[in-house]
Amino acid sequence: MVKPILKIKNLSKHFALGRGLGGLSLGGEKLLKAVDGVSFEIARGEVLGLVGESGCGKTTTGKMIVRLLGPTAGQALFEGQDVQRIPRRGLSEFRGAVQMIFQDLDAALNPKMKVRDILAEAVRLGERHTKQSLAKRLRELFSMVNLKPSKLENYPTSLSGGEKRRVSLARVLARKPRLIIADEPLSALDLSIQAQVANLLKDLQKEYGLSFLLISHDLRMVELLSHRIAVMYLGRIVETASAAEIVRRPGHPYTSALWTSTVARKKGAKVVGQLRGDVFELERPDEGCVFRSRCAVYQKKGKPKQCRVGADPELRQVRKGHSVACHFPLGKGK
Numbered sequence: 001m002v003k004p005i006l007k008i009k010n011l012s013k014h015f016a017l018g019r020g021l022g023g024l025s026l027g028g029e030k031l032l033k034a035v036d037g038v039s040f041e042i043a044r045g046e047v048l049g050l051v052g053e054s055g056c057g058k059t060t061t062g063k064m065i066v067r068l069l070g071p072t073a074g075q076a077l078f079e080g081q082d083v084q085r086i087p088r089r090g091l092s093e094f095r096g097a098v099q100m101i102f103q104d105l106d107a108a109l110n111p112k113m114k115v116r117d118i119l120a121e122a123v124r125l126g127e128r129h130t131k132q133s134l135a136k137r138l139r140e141l142f143s144m145v146n147l148k149p150s151k152l153e154n155y156p157t158s159l160s161g162g163e164k165r166r167v168s169l170a171r172v173l174a175r176k177p178r179l180i181i182a183d184e185p186l187s188a189l190d191l192s193i194q195a196q197v198a199n200l201l202k203d204l205q206k207e208y209g210l211s212f213l214l215i216s217h218d219l220r221m222v223e224l225l226s227h228r229i230a231v232m233y234l235g236r237i238v239e240t241a242s243a244a245e246i247v248r249r250p251g252h253p254y255t256s257a258l259w260t261s262t263v264a265r266k267k268g269a270k271v272v273g274q275l276r277g278d279v280f281e282l283e284r285p286d287e288g289c290v291f292r293s294r295c296a297v298y299q300k301k302g303k304p305k306q307c308r309v310g311a312d313p314e315l316r317q318v319r320k321g322h323s324v325a326c327h328f329p330l331g332k333g334k
Helices: 058-065 088-097 115-126 131-144 149-153 161-173 191-208 219-225 243-248 253-258 263-267 296-300
Strands: 006-016 024-026 029-042 047-051 073-078 098-101 179-183 211-216 228-233 236-242 316-319 322-324
Touching: 006 058, 029 058, 029 073, 029 211, 029 236, 047 058, 047 219, 058 073, 058 098, 058 179, 058 211, 088 098, 088 115, 098 161, 115 131, 115 149, 115 161, 131 149, 131 161, 161 191, 191 219, 211 219, 219 243, 228 243, 228 253, 236 243, 236 253, 253 296
Parallel strands: 047 211, 047 228, 098 179, 179 211
Antiparallel strands: 006 029, 006 073, 024 029, 228 236, 236 322, 316 322
16 A cells, blocks of 8 residues: 555644634633644645635645644654654755745745846755756746746746645645645736636646645636645534535535535535635534534534534545545435
8 A cells, every 4th residue: 555645643723712702611711723623634645625715724734744843743754754743954854845825925935136137046955966957957947837047037026826826836846745725826816816826726737747745725727727626614624525525515514605605616526505604713612523604414403412412523434435524425325
């Protein structure tokens, strides 16, 4: 059996809240469980889409994987090694192998440096070059992301949003990563540019066999680029399946509602109700399903007791390769 390139085991991140805010109390301290016992795997060469509303914990999960945040509990294992236990001397190699594309278009681009110098800095972190071989490598990187070599002399402030995203991709590729955490890579781009960058990501993944964790709330993009999808709600994974299965037969009422105005209606999949209220419910129930106050199925079934008492439902398989954390999964057994 081939080992996954990334394995997340019961990963959690809790933040202490100030007085007057909601949250879960532990020993008198109020806590926000931004990520709460998340587990998933990514195979080599696979794209896993991580979707959910803003504030559900997607970005926090990504930051723990690249060690920008430390977990409260659990592990992120890259090629079998706990990333939190990588010694200082091994961090440079790890941070070359696992790269993150940030949502902010300018996050990795120093406005006071020319694009040439930004890329050269990234290349030199992992490779030694002469002046001539470095110039050749920079042209290769620009070719990979479909940018003209003349743009190497520009400053980031003179680039369009699409060009900035391509330069950010080139900077990531400069380290020859094996896993890329892409956080909302199409945000702040015009629709036509989004399509171009999405196609570029798809081509790069196929050509170089890259593994991706694709973090987004853009369901159409995730469907297009992902092999599998994990759906996240208030810090927990509530559903995992192949991209086709998620779109065609969503098993969790939350997933179905997410697809209401986008992919589900287009594909003719069954849609169960609209989302009620807002995801930012800091006063979360102490027991039962945390989604129940927004769930059309819960209301339709007369607010059943099993949704109100006990623990939040755990992920369980409803079909081969399809797991759902719900007492009343949609289409069970079909």
